[in-house]
Amino acid sequence: MTRETGIKPGILPSGTTTPLPGAVIEPPPSLPVPVEAQVLPATRRRGVRWGIALAASLAALISGVVVIDAALWLSDLFERSAWLGSAGALLIGGVSVALVGFIGGEYRNLMRLRSAQAIREQGYHLAQASNRFEGRGFMSDLLRLTANSRAGRLLCEQYRDAIADTHDDREAMELFERIVLRPLDEAACAAVRRAARDTAIGASVSPVAGVDALIVLWRSLRMVREVAEVYGMRPTRLSVLALIRRMFLTATFAVTADVVGDVLGAHLGGRLAGLVSGKLAEGVFAGVRTARLGLLAIEQCRPLPFTADDRPNLRQLVAQSLGSLIQSPGQPAP
Amino acid sequence: MSSSTDDFDQSVLRRAAASIAATARLLAERALRRRLRVAVTGLSRAGKTVFLTALLHNLHLAARLKEGQSGHLPFFDPVAKGTLEDVTLRPLEDLPAFPFLPNLDRLLEPSPDFPPSTTGLSAFGAALRYRPQGLLGRQLVDTTTVEIEIVDYPGEWLLDLPLLEQSFEAWSAAARRLAESGPRASLPGEWRSVAPGAPASEDALEAARLSYTAYLKACREPPLSLSLLQPGRFLRPGDDRIDPSVLRFCPLALTDGGTRSGTIAAAMRDRFERYKSEIVRPFYETVFSQFDRQLVLVDIIGALNAGPQSFDDMRIALGTVLRSFERDGDGLLARLFRSRTDKVLFAATKADHVTANQFHNLRLLLRAMMADDAGRLPIAGVEADFAALSAVKCTANRRVLYQGQQITVLEGVIKGHDGLEQLFPGEIPEHLPTAEDWASERFRFYDFQPPSLERDRGRGIPHIHLDKALQFLIGDLFW
Numbered sequence: 001m002t003r004e005t006g007i008k009p010g011i012l013p014s015g016t017t018t019p020l021p022g023a024v025i026e027p028p029p030s031l032p033v034p035v036e037a038q039v040l041p042a043t044r045r046r047g048v049r050w051g052i053a054l055a056a057s058l059a060a061l062i063s064g065v066v067v068i069d070a071a072l073w074l075s076d077l078f079e080r081s082a083w084l085g086s087a088g089a090l091l092i093g094g095v096s097v098a099l100v101g102f103i104g105g106e107y108r109n110l111m112r113l114r115s116a117q118a119i120r121e122q123g124y125h126l127a128q129a130s131n132r133f134e135g136r137g138f139m140s141d142l143l144r145l146t147a148n149s150r151a152g153r154l155l156c157e158q159y160r161d162a163i164a165d166t167h168d169d170r171e172a173m174e175l176f177e178r179i180v181l182r183p184l185d186e187a188a189c190a191a192v193r194r195a196a197r198d199t200a201i202g203a204s205v206s207p208v209a210g211v212d213a214l215i216v217l218w219r220s221l222r223m224v225r226e227v228a229e230v231y232g233m234r235p236t237r238l239s240v241l242a243l244i245r246r247m248f249l250t251a252t253f254a255v256t257a258d259v260v261g262d263v264l265g266a267h268l269g270g271r272l273a274g275l276v277s278g279k280l281a282e283g284v285f286a287g288v289r290t291a292r293l294g295l296l297a298i299e300q301c302r303p304l305p306f307t308a309d310d311r312p313n314l315r316q317l318v319a320q321s322l323g324s325l326i327q328s329p330g331q332p333a334p
Numbered sequence: 335m336s337s338s339t340d341d342f343d344q345s346v347l348r349r350a351a352a353s354i355a356a357t358a359r360l361l362a363e364r365a366l367r368r369r370l371r372v373a374v375t376g377l378s379r380a381g382k383t384v385f386l387t388a389l390l391h392n393l394h395l396a397a398r399l400k401e402g403q404s405g406h407l408p409f410f411d412p413v414a415k416g417t418l419e420d421v422t423l424r425p426l427e428d429l430p431a432f433p434f435l436p437n438l439d440r441l442l443e444p445s446p447d448f449p450p451s452t453t454g455l456s457a458f459g460a461a462l463r464y465r466p467q468g469l470l471g472r473q474l475v476d477t478t479t480v481e482i483e484i485v486d487y488p489g490e491w492l493l494d495l496p497l498l499e500q501s502f503e504a505w506s507a508a509a510r511r512l513a514e515s516g517p518r519a520s521l522p523g524e525w526r527s528v529a530p531g532a533p534a535s536e537d538a539l540e541a542a543r544l545s546y547t548a549y550l551k552a553c554r555e556p557p558l559s560l561s562l563l564q565p566g567r568f569l570r571p572g573d574d575r576i577d578p579s580v581l582r583f584c585p586l587a588l589t590d591g592g593t594r595s596g597t598i599a600a601a602m603r604d605r606f607e608r609y610k611s612e613i614v615r616p617f618y619e620t621v622f623s624q625f626d627r628q629l630v631l632v633d634i635i636g637a638l639n640a641g642p643q644s645f646d647d648m649r650i651a652l653g654t655v656l657r658s659f660e661r662d663g664d665g666l667l668a669r670l671f672r673s674r675t676d677k678v679l680f681a682a683t684k685a686d687h688v689t690a691n692q693f694h695n696l697r698l699l700l701r702a703m704m705a706d707d708a709g710r711l712p713i714a715g716v717e718a719d720f721a722a723l724s725a726v727k728c729t730a731n732r733r734v735l736y737q738g739q740q741i742t743v744l745e746g747v748i749k750g751h752d753g754l755e756q757l758f759p760g761e762i763p764e765h766l767p768t769a770e771d772w773a774s775e776r777f778r779f780y781d782f783q784p785p786s787l788e789r790d791r792g793r794g795i796p797h798i799h800l801d802k803a804l805q806f807l808i809g810d811l812f813w
Contacts, residue, residue: 007736007737007739007741007758008758008760009758009759009760009776009777009778009779010757010758010778011748011755011756011757011780012736012743012755012756012757012758014755014756016736016737017732017734017735017736017743017756018734018735018736019732019733019734019735020733020734020735020740154401154402157402158402158403158404159404161402161403161404161405162404162405162408163408164727164796164798165690165730165731166685166686166690166693166727166731166798166799167690168690168691168693171409174409175408175409178408178414179404179408179414
């Protein structure tokens, strides 16, 4: 507890205090420094990194070739006629502007994703800290992130309605969890369930081998994007890839370690034998895999860690989305 | 021809099935209705009346929230989950009605004021209809109802429990010892000089009662502000049906010799026994034993303001109150009565008199006041918790820079002043205050005017942790 010593209790004469900017609802962020930030960056591996050198030189070579070719082509055009030359220059200018815009957009999106990740990491730290903390600044970051989606905006409004200046930081987090995150979790799980069902059906009815793999890939990417959007991350296609990469790098494998066999064994029980031969079993496997990927995506996108008892579990998710498939193998759910 | 009879048969069957299903649902809903009696008590000026008014009003509004609103009870599960369908308030049949609407009007006036305190037992009912979320409940019914009967009774009545195992002589001796020590010794009173051997007459007994009641009243009022005021009914008779002659006794200076019949001592001993058997026992047997959950409000802030003697007296009074919750073992209550109370929340009220960062200490201090020297609470078998709350939040917390320090101050309208002022309320110690604490004049907490609620009439009364208290007391019923 901070002791505000030296000041006698009593009415403060008017004009002697200066309000801290924005302090009423959101005191300035004074977050504990994340432990990681204090860890020194890992020492570089010694020696030349040939892969990077190769990629960089290749990129330089190709862009050099493109630039030189374009310049030669332009000067050629100008030699033929000034009109042709200007038309060519305009085209090239247009392409480069679009290219810069595209790269800039993707870069911004990646950065936004990264700041969302940073908010998330702070959330993890704060949730684990057992002592009191000053997290209101963090709460405003969290609200800004979550309010990116339409559902999120309404929930954040509800949260602002519920929070009072007498709630301490732990209570603020708890309220956020109850009012905002629970409905969002529900929406994210629904997206995962839909995707699991779609891939299961797609894989079990696809006539040609290989097509089912494409269906699964496309649907999974869409699912990851949907999940990220639910939590306010708004990823583009490229940043979905970045997200997926992160998912696999930081996945808590302990949680989702090979449960596929476990789930199938538990859920299908005796019926498994009858199904294994059919194409349906393949579909169910694909569905379970998608659901598992979906859970990883949720873990990766949720701004605060799950508490032990409200973490969605794969078995339930699979049962809810694929249950109808398994129970009536003849008629897949609509 | 035959197909039309089939149709007819089928429609009859279908209708019969539908009506059976409807009846089954109705029966299930009846069976699942739950009724619970929650008592709110506290020593005088703890804020029972305001608490009840704010609680009922906020509950009533919680089922009528608009989109984007969370209301004022976000920590009460049915509100947080959005499953509360409807709340109906109504007086109870068997108990006097709590004056809810007049009290509420007083708080919602343009220049609001706290409602006057109640003196006796009163109650109000709230029926909370909600959609069950549990696996079983969801299958059985669409909605179900929890009926809560909230009863408000004076905490002073709980001070009478120890009388049941005391004789008139023992009680007299203890009460006189108390009256001659500490701040009480300074109070005058004709009752002190009542001669036990004098012949008894109703007039003489009534005069003694009046004098003793006046003494108790003087103990309760500032500057003394004491809490240990026995017998509890002298100040809070509560019930018009009480025969006033039962209250005609006071502590006497008895000598060891026996008392002759016809003397004041004999008459008073008789009245004391009648007080025990006609008032104290029936209260525990028929009223107290019906309470499922209880909330005990304690005005710690007031006791800190009033000084060490008042504070210590409140500690002793709370220790006595606590004996009414000893349900197990060889507690006095357990030996004499059966109690249904399985959850008790002890709450320090007027939490809005300090800044939010002091709530934790307020809770710790309340616990320290009620625990024994080893830090234990003698109430095994009852789930007990401690809270800091405020039924009406009169102040706002502000972070400011003052003399180069970042501090949290309160902003509000201090009682008797005009306009908003900022105030550094000081800190609440987490342990019992030491002599040094008292000497340094650390404790000077101001009372505030209730805020004007005209602007958000539809939103309810802002409070501190009312919802958490509610969740602790009845949250487990909403499966």
